[in-house]
Amino acid sequence: MSDAAVQPGPFVVEPVTPGGLDAGVGGAAAELPMMTLWGDVWRRLRRNKLAILGSAIILGLVLTAALAPLIAPYSPDAQNLSNFLAPPSLRHWFGTDNLGRDYFSRVVYGSRVSISIGIVATFISVAIGMSLGAVSGYFGGKIDAVVMRVADVFFSFPFIVGAIIIITALGPSFPRLLALFIAIGVLGWATVGRIFRSSVLQVRQADYVEAARALGAGHFRILTRHVVPNAIAPVMVYSTIYTGLVILTEAALSFLGFGVASGTPAWGLMVADGKSSLTSQPWLVLFPGLAIVLTVLGFIFLGDGLRDSMDPRLR
Amino acid sequence: MPASDADSAELLSVRHLVKHFPVTQGIVFKRQVGTVSAVEDVSLSIRKGETLGLVGESGCGKSTAARCILRLLEPTSGSLLFEGEDFTRAGRGRMQELRREMQIIFQDPFSSLNPRMTVRSIVSEPLIIHGIYEREGGISYVGDLLERVGLNPEHGNRYPHEFSGGQRQRIGVARALALRPKLIICDEPVSALDVSVQAQIVNLLEDLQDEFALTYLFIAHDLSIVRHISDRVAVMYLGKIVEVGDRTDLYERPLHPYTQGLLSAIPVPDPNKERGRERVILRGDVPSPLNPPSGCRFHPRCFRAEEVARTQAVDTVGVGRSGRLVPRICTEEEPALVERGLGPLHPAACHFAVVKDVV
Numbered sequence: 001m002s003d004a005a006v007q008p009g010p011f012v013v014e015p016v017t018p019g020g021l022d023a024g025v026g027g028a029a030a031e032l033p034m035m036t037l038w039g040d041v042w043r044r045l046r047r048n049k050l051a052i053l054g055s056a057i058i059l060g061l062v063l064t065a066a067l068a069p070l071i072a073p074y075s076p077d078a079q080n081l082s083n084f085l086a087p088p089s090l091r092h093w094f095g096t097d098n099l100g101r102d103y104f105s106r107v108v109y110g111s112r113v114s115i116s117i118g119i120v121a122t123f124i125s126v127a128i129g130m131s132l133g134a135v136s137g138y139f140g141g142k143i144d145a146v147v148m149r150v151a152d153v154f155f156s157f158p159f160i161v162g163a164i165i166i167i168t169a170l171g172p173s174f175p176r177l178l179a180l181f182i183a184i185g186v187l188g189w190a191t192v193g194r195i196f197r198s199s200v201l202q203v204r205q206a207d208y209v210e211a212a213r214a215l216g217a218g219h220f221r222i223l224t225r226h227v228v229p230n231a232i233a234p235v236m237v238y239s240t241i242y243t244g245l246v247i248l249t250e251a252a253l254s255f256l257g258f259g260v261a262s263g264t265p266a267w268g269l270m271v272a273d274g275k276s277s278l279t280s281q282p283w284l285v286l287f288p289g290l291a292i293v294l295t296v297l298g299f300i301f302l303g304d305g306l307r308d309s310m311d312p313r314l315r
Numbered sequence: 316m317p318a319s320d321a322d323s324a325e326l327l328s329v330r331h332l333v334k335h336f337p338v339t340q341g342i343v344f345k346r347q348v349g350t351v352s353a354v355e356d357v358s359l360s361i362r363k364g365e366t367l368g369l370v371g372e373s374g375c376g377k378s379t380a381a382r383c384i385l386r387l388l389e390p391t392s393g394s395l396l397f398e399g400e401d402f403t404r405a406g407r408g409r410m411q412e413l414r415r416e417m418q419i420i421f422q423d424p425f426s427s428l429n430p431r432m433t434v435r436s437i438v439s440e441p442l443i444i445h446g447i448y449e450r451e452g453g454i455s456y457v458g459d460l461l462e463r464v465g466l467n468p469e470h471g472n473r474y475p476h477e478f479s480g481g482q483r484q485r486i487g488v489a490r491a492l493a494l495r496p497k498l499i500i501c502d503e504p505v506s507a508l509d510v511s512v513q514a515q516i517v518n519l520l521e522d523l524q525d526e527f528a529l530t531y532l533f534i535a536h537d538l539s540i541v542r543h544i545s546d547r548v549a550v551m552y553l554g555k556i557v558e559v560g561d562r563t564d565l566y567e568r569p570l571h572p573y574t575q576g577l578l579s580a581i582p583v584p585d586p587n588k589e590r591g592r593e594r595v596i597l598r599g600d601v602p603s604p605l606n607p608p609s610g611c612r613f614h615p616r617c618f619r620a621e622e623v624a625r626t627q628a629v630d631t632v633g634v635g636r637s638g639r640l641v642p643r644i645c646t647e648e649e650p651a652l653v654e655r656g657l658g659p660l661h662p663a664a665c666h667f668a669v670v671k672d673v674v
Binding site: 206207213214 | 382385387410411414415417418419421422423426427428429430431432440441444445487490494
């Protein structure tokens with residue numbers, strides 16, 4: 001009945017009982033279990049045995065790396081030249097190497113290199129890939145064309161060869177671990193970028209993005225509040241699996257002699273050092289090799305589980 | 316256009332709106348291989364407080380027109396006026412202010428709400444964007460809004476997927492209402508809902524219109540709902556408005572053969588009447604807007620053109636796109652949306668417009 005010319009006044013609303021709203025804030029949550037989408041993912045993930053196994057392996061690995069001095073019975077660098085190349089025994093569970101160092105302790109300390117590479121290099125790849133992918137997919141046009149052609153260049157490069165070139169270019173005086181972070185991190189962004197771009201492209205067309213534009217939201221708000229949260233799932237899955245691949249790549253680079261400095265306890269390096277005596281002292285290759293395989297599998301299992309539980313078709 | 320163009324109470328006026336989408340080929344070196352004319356010279360005017368229904372088949376450009384009006388798509392040409400002010404080329408700042416006056420409700424209640432946001436943050440987002448969240452009373456204002464659209468304010472911290480389609484559409488209504496706009500474009504707001512829920516949402520929209528003096532542009536393809544809610548109705552075919560009229564006038568005395576075809580498709584809930592009724596069945600599909608028919612865009616599907624062609628001299632008829640005989644004027648000259656015997660408030664775009672009672 002109100003006249004159109006009248007200034008729109010405050011909403012006329014039936015009075016809400018005092019305290020009713022405030023009570024509702026806490027009350028609603030108790031009424032029904034809160035089910036966010038991530039909560040949903042978590043519920044499904046818990047039922048996936050392989051994913052639980054993967055998480056357990058990763059958790060174990062992280063704990064091992066963090067608590068290495070408490071777990072390792074010996075110092076990884078303590079030499080005992082009177083007891084070198086000893087086979088696995090109760091005193092030395094994984095035997096000793098050619099300098100008489102306790103091999104179990106070295107494998108335990110080796111997790112530190114793998115974990116730090118896995119986390120830092122993945123983080124670098126995901127950070128670069130997500131920013132470029134988001135910009136590329138969201139704005140499209142020329143920016144998209146340029147970014148994707150650059151990504152193609154990175155794709156056309158064999159990963160290991162590219163990493164070797166970067167590490168060599170940085171020079172021998174450059175800290176080796178840092179060189180690995182940079183080489184692997186920078187080379188790996190292209191896949192993340194492509195995956196994120198394609199899911200951004202999909203989300204960008206959703207009506208809620210249109211609605212946000214109609215409300216007057218700026219690009220930054222639309223990207224951070226609407227597009228990224230809804231497009232991130234495939235990247236989460238990939239980066240989990242990718243962490244495993246990064247650890248494998250580090251091992252391969254160390255094996256080839258482009259990784260961490262020789263003498264450092266690192267799994268790839270230990271496999272490389274042990275390979276010449278594979279027939280006589282197989283444990284020198286076996287234990288670090290197993291550690292690599294187990295770690296990579298752990299990340300792949302978890303990534304697989306994440307993908308299954310985030311699949312919208314199963315929702 | 317109706318004489319109301321000069322009316323001071325006019326809220327929104329759309330003049331000769333055109334929206335073309337280029338069709339390109341190639342990835343790096345794009346070349347244009349065609350143009351989809353989604354909206355072709357559409358003029359509309361909506362007075363304060365009225366509801367203008369916009370009907371037409373899927374793909375006829377209704378939604379594109381709506382998005383152009385909100386400048387979510389940039390119009391190719393034409394002008395848009397809000398309360399007499401031309402905002403077709405308005406800058407970012409002015410547009411931001413105008414967004415508080417014009418809002419939209421979407422068709423699909425599932426894709427129009429961000430699944431990662433709680434209902435409360437969805438409804439408060441417009442207020443936060445415009446920096447008036449605190450001033451309007453923050454959380455209690457949002458609660459009031461939710462209550463007003465028929466939702467329990469205590470459910471504000473739930474996520475959209477916990478609600479039914481009808482409830483989700485209410486959330487969309489609350490979001491559109493938050494800035495207290497003058498105009499709300501309802502883009503098929505009930506098409507995706509169960510019939511039982513449709514009525515609830517339509518009633519809600521009507522109540523809100525009375526309470527907040529809202530003006531609606533109501534887009535739909537369901538003619539009975541449009542008849543129920545609209546004051547005036549515009550019929551759109553392949554990017555063009557073919558007939559505009561007062562609701563009762565248009566439904567009782569449709570002039571354009573396309574309108575007649577649409578109205579004839581509404582079932583009449585009276586078996587005797589239904590049996591005795593003359594059915595107008597439209598042949599074929601909507602032609603591609605990539606390559607619209609020449610002259611009158613409706614001529615390949617038009618029964619009226621064939622009727623007329625049978626009575627006309629041989630030299631005035633030709634073969635239309637459909638392969639059937641139609642008056643030559645239908646393929647050569649585009650009919651203007653002008654008065655066709657029922658006064659200037661009920662124009663139709665047909666060379667041979669004649670009233671046909673189909674309901």
